[in-house]
Amino acid sequence: MSDLTIAGRQLRFEQKAFWRNPAGAVFTFAFPLLFLVIFSTLNSGARIEERGNISFVTFFVPGILAFGLISACYTNLAIRMTISRDFGILKRVRGTPVPTWAYLGGQVGSSVVITFMLFVLTVGFGVVAYDVEFPTATAPGLFLTLALGAVCFCALGLAVSGLCPNADAAPAIVNFSIFPLLFVSGIFFPLDNAPDWITTVAGLFPMQRLADGLQYAFDPRTTGMGMNGGDLWGLFAWAVAGSVLALRFFRWTSDQK
Amino acid sequence: MPAIRVRDLRKSYGAIEAVRGVDFDVSEGEVFGFLGPNGAGKTTIVEILEGYRQRSAGEVEVLGHDPAKGERALRERIGTVLQETGVERFLRVGEVLELYCGYYPRPRPVDELLAITGLEAKRNEVVKNLSGGQRRRLDLALGLAGDPELLFLDEPTTGFDPTARREAWDVVRNLRSLGKTIFLTTHYMDEAQALADRVAVIAAGRILAEGPPDELAGRDAATEIRFTPPAGVALPDLGAGVDVTVDERGVVARTKEPTPALHALTGWALERGVILEGLTVTHPTLEDVYIALTAEAATSGE
Numbered sequence: 001m002s003d004l005t006i007a008g009r010q011l012r013f014e015q016k017a018f019w020r021n022p023a024g025a026v027f028t029f030a031f032p033l034l035f036l037v038i039f040s041t042l043n044s045g046a047r048i049e050e051r052g053n054i055s056f057v058t059f060f061v062p063g064i065l066a067f068g069l070i071s072a073c074y075t076n077l078a079i080r081m082t083i084s085r086d087f088g089i090l091k092r093v094r095g096t097p098v099p100t101w102a103y104l105g106g107q108v109g110s111s112v113v114i115t116f117m118l119f120v121l122t123v124g125f126g127v128v129a130y131d132v133e134f135p136t137a138t139a140p141g142l143f144l145t146l147a148l149g150a151v152c153f154c155a156l157g158l159a160v161s162g163l164c165p166n167a168d169a170a171p172a173i174v175n176f177s178i179f180p181l182l183f184v185s186g187i188f189f190p191l192d193n194a195p196d197w198i199t200t201v202a203g204l205f206p207m208q209r210l211a212d213g214l215q216y217a218f219d220p221r222t223t224g225m226g227m228n229g230g231d232l233w234g235l236f237a238w239a240v241a242g243s244v245l246a247l248r249f250f251r252w253t254s255d256q257k
Numbered sequence: 258m259p260a261i262r263v264r265d266l267r268k269s270y271g272a273i274e275a276v277r278g279v280d281f282d283v284s285e286g287e288v289f290g291f292l293g294p295n296g297a298g299k300t301t302i303v304e305i306l307e308g309y310r311q312r313s314a315g316e317v318e319v320l321g322h323d324p325a326k327g328e329r330a331l332r333e334r335i336g337t338v339l340q341e342t343g344v345e346r347f348l349r350v351g352e353v354l355e356l357y358c359g360y361y362p363r364p365r366p367v368d369e370l371l372a373i374t375g376l377e378a379k380r381n382e383v384v385k386n387l388s389g390g391q392r393r394r395l396d397l398a399l400g401l402a403g404d405p406e407l408l409f410l411d412e413p414t415t416g417f418d419p420t421a422r423r424e425a426w427d428v429v430r431n432l433r434s435l436g437k438t439i440f441l442t443t444h445y446m447d448e449a450q451a452l453a454d455r456v457a458v459i460a461a462g463r464i465l466a467e468g469p470p471d472e473l474a475g476r477d478a479a480t481e482i483r484f485t486p487p488a489g490v491a492l493p494d495l496g497a498g499v500d501v502t503v504d505e506r507g508v509v510a511r512t513k514e515p516t517p518a519l520h521a522l523t524g525w526a527l528e529r530g531v532i533l534e535g536l537t538v539t540h541p542t543l544e545d546v547y548i549a550l551t552a553e554a555a556t557s558g559e
């Protein structure tokens with residue numbers, strides 16, 4: 001039995017468990033989709049001058065895609081892992097010979113599957129309901145940004161679960177850690193006219209990098225493969241930092257050793 | 258080579274000394290019972306052996322490995338049923354077993370695991386709907402998933418109904434007959450007496466006594482014959498080596514040879530037409546010895 005098979009099976013069962021728990025599934029999916037529908041409806045017909053007069057929805061779809069990725073890879077994974085640790089599931093798993101990477105790989109894989117579903121729903125909604133043009137030419141940049149973003153936010157999610165003292169505290173801590181950034185990262189409205197220091201500070205964090213990288217790929221003015229070097233390197237740096245933090249802080253048991 | 262070898266094991270949690278110098282061996286193929294009051298240090302020791310906790314000092318060897326290193330090769334050969342653990346609540350029983358079996362190189366078939374733990378009917382039940390005892394059976398099934406050579410059971414039958422307990426005992430006996438080694442922590446003396454080849458009694462982080470349960474219970478100790486004193490008759494002489502006294506519960510005759518003493522007693526009673534009310538013959542149980550031992554430890558200021 002190869003370790004890859006183990007990781008694959010883990011992913012499959014994580015997905016089963018995810019869809020059987022309505023609360024978790026609804027939260028992960030409902031928020032991004034709700035935002036998408038509400039904001040698109042409120043701003044239907046609006047155009048954004050600073051961005052080459054694109055429709056609001058063409059601007060909004062990649063932002064919500066970034067938010068969905070963060071919901072699935074960061075919020076959901078961090079809370080799920082903290083609950084598993086608090087319930088003693090991780091402790092039981094640690095007693096078996098399953099390799100760490102195969103177990104966590106299955107968890108991360110499950111988050112990636114959810115991200116992909118959100119991708120299909122979000123972009124599909126934009127294309128079908130609001131004539132958003134799918135960026136075929138810049139698709140390499142789009143997918144590379146998504147992939148790096150997924151690695152980055154999954155690693156950060158694992159690290160943050162280690163920092164949550166218990167399952168009750170996890171939702172508050174995890175949501176609080178993304179909430180302020182959500183508004184300064186240009187996800188809900190463009191920050192082209194915001195004070196410089198805000199965009200500078202926001203640009204240090206991976207959320208802005210992810211949103212900007214995806215918006216760049218969706219921008220009709222973008223030429224080439226749609227890869228925004230600054231955003232990709234920023235995400236890469238955060239992916240490395242997140243992995244180091246995950247190795248340092250991820251815990252299998254909640255009690256003292 | 259013993260399956261488990263422990264020398265001068267110590268473990269402190271900050272200022273609390275939970276384990277204070279413990280030595281024991283568990284041989285291959287043996288069922289080793291671990292008894293002791295709440296907070297004695299049993300779970301601490303078991304989890305050190307399983308590799309979950311780091312010892313403060315001493316030597317520990319499990320199947321030739323140091324469990325503190327957390328090697329995969331060791332985890333493939335041991336099974337654990339922890340005192341308290343969770344399991345994926347939204348998976349079905351059969352799914353959880355399939356998942357965990359997949360972690361091991363030579364798992365036991367899921368059908369077999371369900372059959373030996375009596376969970377066949379619950380195969381398609383979601384874990385969160387199981388009763389407490391059923392979930393404990395699932396814990397046992399998961400401990401057996403990898404077909405381990407050495408199985409750690411930390412209070413495995415707590416919460417079982419009497420029938421389920423007997424069934425679990427059969428599982429342990431069956432594993433023993435297959436040559437597996439079992440480390441059994443329990444608060445049930447009858448369980449230790451029924452299953453263990455050897456037991457150790459621990460209190461306040463030290464081993465107080467160790468040996469086969471029958472020996473500990475004093476195979477050579479005196480048998481007690483008790484009855485209510487008949488009114489108006491002098492007590493009989495039951496021969497040399499029988500110590501007859503009266504305590505608050507009635508007459509008690511203690512002897513290492515109960516057969517002639519009983520013969521003399523009943524003969525005397527028939528002769529005089531005396532009725533021996535409340536006549537009982539008992540041998541001290543492991544429980545009596547356990548209570549005496551741990552009470553001693555408690556009063557000696559530990």
Ligand SMILES: Nc1ncnc2c1ncn2[C@@H]1O[C@H](COP(=O)(O)OP(=O)(O)OP(=O)(O)O)[C@@H](O)[C@H]1O
Binds near residue numbers: 273295
């Ligand atoms: N993680 C921990 N941190 C601090 N103290 C601990 C920890 N785990 C155990 N202890 C202490 O160590 C002592 C031994 O605890 P342990 O759990 O090993 O007892 P036990 O014999 O398994 O008891 P029980 O029969 O109740 O399960 C207790 O005094 C307990 O309070």
Ligand SMILES: [Mg+2]
Binds near residue numbers: 299300301340411
């Ligand atoms: Mg215990």
